[in-house]
Amino acid sequence: MPVYRDDVVAWIKAVGEMIAENSSYLTELDSAIGDADHGANMERGFKAVLNKLPEISDKDIGTIFKTVGMTLLSTVGGAGGPLYGTWFLQAGMKTAGKMELTLADWTEALEASLSGVVMRGKAELGDKTMVDALTPAVNALKQAIQENQPINAALELSADSAKKGMEGTIPLVARKGRASYLGERSAGHQDPGATSTYLMLKVAAETWKKSI
Amino acid sequence: MKKLINKPENVVREALEAIAIAHADLLTVHFDPNFIMRADGPIKGKVGVISGGGSGHEPMHGGFVGMGMLDAACPGAVFTSPTPDQMLEATKAVNGGAGVLHIVKNYTGDIMNFEMAAELARAEGIDVEAVVTDDDVAVKDSLYTAGRRGVGVTVLAEKLCGAAAEQKRSLKEVADICRKAKGFGRSMGMALTSCTVPHAGKPTFDLPEDQMEIGIGIHGEPGRIRMPLKSADEITEMLMEPIISDIPYKPGDEVLMFVNGLGGTPPIELYIIYRKAHEIATKHGLKVVRSLVGPYMTSLEMAGTSITLLKMDADMLKLWDAPVKTPALRWGA
Numbered sequence: 388m389p390v391y392r393d394d395v396v397a398w399i400k401a402v403g404e405m406i407a408e409n410s411s412y413l414t415e416l417d418s419a420i421g422d423a424d425h426g427a428n429m430e431r432g433f434k435a436v437l438n439k440l441p442e443i444s445d446k447d448i449g450t451i452f453k454t455v456g457m458t459l460l461s462t463v464g465g466a467g468g469p470l471y472g473t474w475f476l477q478a479g480m481k482t483a484g485k486m487e488l489t490l491a492d493w494t495e496a497l498e499a500s501l502s503g504v505v506m507r508g509k510a511e512l513g514d515k516t517m518v519d520a521l522t523p524a525v526n527a528l529k530q531a532i533q534e535n536q537p538i539n540a541a542l543e544l545s546a547d548s549a550k551k552g553m554e555g556t557i558p559l560v561a562r563k564g565r566a567s568y569l570g571e572r573s574a575g576h577q578d579p580g581a582t583s584t585y586l587m588l589k590v591a592a593e594t595w596k597k598s599i
Numbered sequence: 600m601k602k603l604i605n606k607p608e609n610v611v612r613e614a615l616e617a618i619a620i621a622h623a624d625l626l627t628v629h630f631d632p633n634f635i636m637r638a639d640g641p642i643k644g645k646v647g648v649i650s651g652g653g654s655g656h657e658p659m660h661g662g663f664v665g666m667g668m669l670d671a672a673c674p675g676a677v678f679t680s681p682t683p684d685q686m687l688e689a690t691k692a693v694n695g696g697a698g699v700l701h702i703v704k705n706y707t708g709d710i711m712n713f714e715m716a717a718e719l720a721r722a723e724g725i726d727v728e729a730v731v732t733d734d735d736v737a738v739k740d741s742l743y744t745a746g747r748r749g750v751g752v753t754v755l756a757e758k759l760c761g762a763a764a765e766q767k768r769s770l771k772e773v774a775d776i777c778r779k780a781k782g783f784g785r786s787m788g789m790a791l792t793s794c795t796v797p798h799a800g801k802p803t804f805d806l807p808e809d810q811m812e813i814g815i816g817i818h819g820e821p822g823r824i825r826m827p828l829k830s831a832d833e834i835t836e837m838l839m840e841p842i843i844s845d846i847p848y849k850p851g852d853e854v855l856m857f858v859n860g861l862g863g864t865p866p867i868e869l870y871i872i873y874r875k876a877h878e879i880a881t882k883h884g885l886k887v888v889r890s891l892v893g894p895y896m897t898s899l900e901m902a903g904t905s906i907t908l909l910k911m912d913a914d915m916l917k918l919w920d921a922p923v924k925t926p927a928l929r930w931g932a
Contacts, residue, residue, distance in 0.1 A: 422818055423799060424679055460715065461632065464653075464679040469711035507711055564707045567744040568820050 388538070389487040390595050395451060396444045398594045403433040403440075405590050406583070416579040420566040425467060425579040432463035432471070447486055452479030452496075466564055467580065470504050470517065477503035490538045494528040497545075501525050508563060515559040515566060515573065517580035523548035524588050542592040546585070553577065553585040600800050602900075607797035611654045611674060618661055622926045625665040632682065634689040635661040636671045646764040646773045647671070647693030650702040650757055651686060652709055653678040655796070656817060659754055659896040662927030668761035669925070670699075677796050677899075678818045680708035686716030690725060698726030698770035702756055702777060704749025705733035728770055730777035732756060734786045734907065736845045737814030737823050748816050751857050751907030752784035754895050755919075758928065762921035776918065780909060785845045787838045788905030789822065790815040792863060794898050813837055817861070817898045817905075831868065835875035838906045843883055848910065850884025855909045855919065860894035863902035869893065872904050880908070889919055895927060 406413075406429045414426030436458050443454045452475045460472030478496040485492065501521050510516040527548035531541035556578035561567045566578070604610050611633070618635065619628035628635050634651075641647065650660040651673030660672035670693035675681035690699045699720065703713045710731060717727040732749035733740070740747045756777050763773045790812045793802035803819035806812060811834070814822025829837075848854070858873040860866065873892050880887050888911060896905070911919070922931035 422678060422820070423796075423803070427798065428676075428679060461682045461684040464675050464682050464712065465708035466680075466711055468680075468682055468708070469715050472715075507714075508707070562744065564745055565820065568738055568748075568816070570739070570744070572821075 389489050390493060390538070391487045391598070392448050392451070393444075394595050394598050395448050395488070396440065397598070398591050399436065399440060399451070399455060401590045401594045402587050403437040405586055406430055406433045409586060413579050413583055416577055416582055419576045420561060420569055420573045421579060422565050424465060425583065428463045428465050428467050429471075429583060432459045432468065435462040447482075447484050448488060449479045449481075449483030449485060452476070452482055466508070467583075470508055470580070473503040473507045474500040490528070490532060490541050494525065494532060497521070497528065498525050510563045513559060514563045515556045515561040515578045515581075516563050517578070517584040519556050519559070519578065520549040520552040520581040520584040520588075523552040539596055542595055546589045546592040549585040549588045553581040556581045600795050600797075602795070602797060604797055607800070610797050611676060614654070614657070615674065618926070625924065625926060629688070629692070632685040632688050634671050634673045634685050634692070635664045636689065636692055637664055637666070637669070639666075640670050641693050641695040642670075643695045644697050645695045645767055646697045646770050647690070647695060647699040648702065648757065648760050648764050648773065649673070649686065649689050649693060649699060650753065651675070651681045651689070651713070652704055652706075653680060653818070655794075655899045656896050658927035660757070663754070663757050663925050665923070665925035666932060667765050667921060667923035667925070668757055668928060677798065680706065680712045683712050683715040683719060686713055687719045690716065690720040690727060691723065694725050697767075698728065700760060700764070700770060700773050700777065701727060701729040702753060702760065703729055703731045704753050705731050705746055706748065707745050726770055728774040730756075730774055730781060732781050734781065734784050735788070735816065736785050736841045737787050737816070748820070750788065750817055751786040751859055751896060751905050752780055752909060754859075755784060755855065755857060755891075755907065755909050756780040758923060759915055759918045761923065762918040765921065776915070779915065783846070783911075784907060784909035785842045786905055786907040787842050788815050788817070788859075788861065788903060789813045789834060789838060790819075790861065790901050790903035791828070792900075792902040794819055794862065794901040796899070815901075815903060817896060819898065819901065831871045832875045835872050835906070836879065839876055839879045842906060842908050843879070846910070848883065848885055848908070851886065852884075853886045853888040853911045853916070854880065855889040855891070855911050856880060856887045857891040857895075857907040857909070859896050859905045859907065861901040861903040861905065862894060862897035863900045864894075864904055866893060869904060872906065876906050888916065
């Protein structure tokens with residue numbers, strides 16, 4: 388069974404709720420190695436997204452993703468705005484006109500998101516950024532396709548891989564963003580961007596499991 | 600938290616509303632998206648000069664909007680980069696047909712948001728160049744960090760580029776002035792106390808009464824070293840040494856010396872810093888030919904200072920002396 392347009396809308400709604408619930412947690416992670424605004428910025432952004440959602444929830448998935456991207460871009464600020472904005476804009480371009488997503492469609496969209504984020508932020512794997520969670524998630528989806536895994540299992544594998552990637556940022560020394568000013572002192576802390584990325588993919592696996 | 604505010608979430612908006620009324624002769628303020636623009640802009644055939652960044656550093660950048668300096672400034676939330684739609688709308692609003700220069704401070708968020716705005720503006724047919732300032736010698740400049748932070752040189756570059764644009768120089772020539780300032784200028788700062796971001800409600804970092812932070816960033820980012828408080832002269836030496844040794848300044852070089860207040864330090868103390876900094880520069884054979892002393896790039900209520908040295912040539916001196924008419928910087932006009 389594919390992921391339908393209404394499932395995508397449900398996911399975005401669930402992400403908004405999850406971000407609001409975890410706002411202090413994300414800010415706490417950010418205050419250890421950044422500037423203590425990741426939770427507040429993401430919360431402001433997804434609040435705006437939730438407000439916009441009713442007027443776009445009857446559109447195609449590409450339009451929905453693109454609107455989410457533009458909204459995040461103009462409300463989040465900091466580094467998170469352009470990065471998550473790019474994530475959804477790229478996914479929106481890959482899903483233009485679609486009313487449902489196969490596992491291959493979702494994988495392709497997320498892969499486009501990853502390359503967009505890498506191009507925008509110029510971070511590589513191991514720089515202690517959201518790329519460290521998103522890359523293994525995309526790789527897990529691709530492998531699941533090769534192994535002919537059902538979509539449910541594939542989504543769970545990708546969330547699990549993102550989680551491992553997120554946990555893997557703890558010992559890393561940051562090479563990008565404000566955390567890099569700390570040099571060695573950034574080691575021992577989990578990256579807030581990798582954390583919000585994992586949470587979003589976890590919510591995707593949970594939300595879509597119920598409907599497909 | 601003890602602040603002259605109403606509600607934390609209204610700080611930026613209320614300040615912008617007031618700036619619009621207080622300086623109505625010089626500028627206009629646009630809301631949603633927020634940007635401050637020169638009252639008489641856009642000016643036909645003149646390069647537009649834009650900057651922006653998180654709020655909380657006033658008068659930078661909004662206080663520098665006006666004749667001879669910035670055409671527009673885009674204020675973000677406190678200490679948070681503005682968003683691309685602000686820079687895009689400001690770029691379109693100030694474009695007089697000769698292109699627009701973006702002066703961007705080197706912070707990851709600022710760079711990405713300005714880059715996206717520049718891409719969108721170019722897609723609409725506007726010529727945009729961006730120059731990133733990165734003069735803070737407290738931060739190691741390496742491939743493994745985000746690079747040096749943009750601080751005091753940004754203010755000086757905005758003045759020089761604004762003057763160059765006023766002379767109707769081309770976009771490339773105005774951007775070259777900015778690149779020259781970036782190459783010739785270095786800064787370092789220190790803090791006596793932390794600052795408190797309104798929506799955070801508590802100090803950004805803990806700094807005990809008898810301690811100071813050398814190499815602080817303008818958002819309270821950690822510096823090079825935390826140590827017991829010393830005298831103004833000793834502190835000035837600690838700031839000047841890394842600045843002077845970073846660029847190979849040569850005896851006989853003419854420099855502009857900018858002693859900046861971070862918000863909570865009174866001008867009388869800034870002059871005590873300036874006295875020693877001038878003495879050290881002179882000892883190195885540098886000729887201090889221009890000076891700027893005051894709180895021009897603040898960090899909310901942080902007590903502390905930053906010193907910027909900018910090597911000047913004849914053209915830069917002329918641009919510095921050219922008339923400027925903005926809320927925070929005004930001479931010859």
